[in-house]
Amino acid sequence: MSDIHIDARAPFHHTAALALLAAHAIPGTEEIDGTSYRRAIAVEGRQTVVTLLLSNRGMTASFDPPISDLEAAAAMVRAWFDLDTDTAAIDVTLSQDPRLARLVRHQPGLRLIRYPDEFEAAAATVIGQQVSLAAARTFASRLVTAYGHKIKDLRAFPDATTLARRGADEIQKCAGLTRARARTLHEVAVRWADGPLLQGLPAHEARHALPGIPGIGPWTADYLLVRALQHPDTFVPDDLVARRALGLEQKAAAERSKAWAPYRSYALLHLWTDAAYL
CATH class of the missing domain: 1.10.340.30 (Hypothetical protein; domain 2)
Incomplete structure (x- = not known):
């Protein structure tokens, strides 16, 4: 088994990250237990099982069977969990909206966690x-x-x-x-x-x-x-959870989201997290 520690750029809301993963976890492929997340995954074309132990500072990743290219594995995990993004700067921008300011205070450091494939x-x-x-x-x-x-x-x-x-x-x-x-x-x-x-x-x-x-x-x-792409500035105006959280219909929600550019995806994540994950 090969282990690596991967730091996250602060702040990192690891509890929200685990909650998102748990909400979408596929039985048989993914497992979540407390602060750990485990799944089958391909790294550089090789199949393995990764176990991630998350904290507010980042995560420790263990691979079994072992991965020889730990640098590539670390880069994959960093990209997967959006760990290098300056979420503090994003939170400052989103806090200018009164509706989002409350969410940012309660759940700073949300990440656009993509699917690994x-x-x-x-x-x-x-x-x-x-x-x-x-x-x-x-x-x-x-x-x-x-x-x-x-x-x-x-x-x-x-x-x-x-x-x-x-x-x-x-x-x-x-x-x-x-x-x-x-x-x-x-x-x-x-x-x-x-x-x-x-x-x-x-x-x-x-x-x-x-x-x-x-x-x-x-x-x-x-x-x-x-x-899939972790595009930072996409809103989903016909998403039911987001519209209910805003109390707006599709057209009004799309108009409201313009004020959150260039971080509309992170605003959407705040709405999802507050309404469905935490």
């Missing part, structure tokens, strides 16, 4: 369309059990090639998704089978490309900019 982000987002977080975790767990590669006592989330080889009907029967959702998930797998589609794209290009995939609309596209 772009296809997993796209697939999990499709699975989670118009269902509860609990239902989404259940559907995803069924796919993991059926198609995920076993690593120690966990399984990796199925890769795009694996799901692309399965028909939409098989995916529907396996996961319990609606037929429309299964078709979208299969199409996403086919599109991602040759590698990441969004990596390296400017946000506006990624945002423009995604709705061209059947079953992916504005909410999914905006959500993926936040959770």
Whole structure:
């Protein structure tokens, strides 16, 4: 087993980070116990299980089987958890809005934690369309059990090639998704089978490309900019949790969010965290 300590740029709200991870954790792939988070993951193309012990100063990462390139592993974790971002400066900007000022005081140092794999982000987002977080975790767990590669006592989330080889009907029967959702998930797998589609794209290009995939609309596209690309300035105006937190309809929420530029994604994260995670 190989261990590394990774410092976070202060402040780091590790409790909120764990709460976000717990809300989306897929049984069989991810586990959370107190201040530790464990999951199957690929590092530099090699499958391993990472255990992260979080604190307000950062985290200790352990890899089993061991990873030889610890520098690459540390860089991956830093990017995954957004640890180098100056959240103090972001919080100062967001605090200018009275609605957000209270949230910033209570939960400083929130991070845009992305999915560690772009296809997993796209697939999990499709699975989670118009269902509860609990239902989404259940559907995803069924796919993991059926198609995920076993690593120690966990399984990796199925890769795009694996799901692309399965028909939409098989995916529907396996996961319990609606037929429309299964078709979208299969199409996403086919599109991602040759590698990441969004990596390296400017946000506006990624945002423009995604709705061209059947079953992916504005909410999914905006959500993926936040959770897959960690774009700092994306708001999701038709997100129900955000709109309820603001007490505004879609158009008014979009207008309100303009004042939070260039950190609208972090403002959205504050709303989500207050309403759904903590």
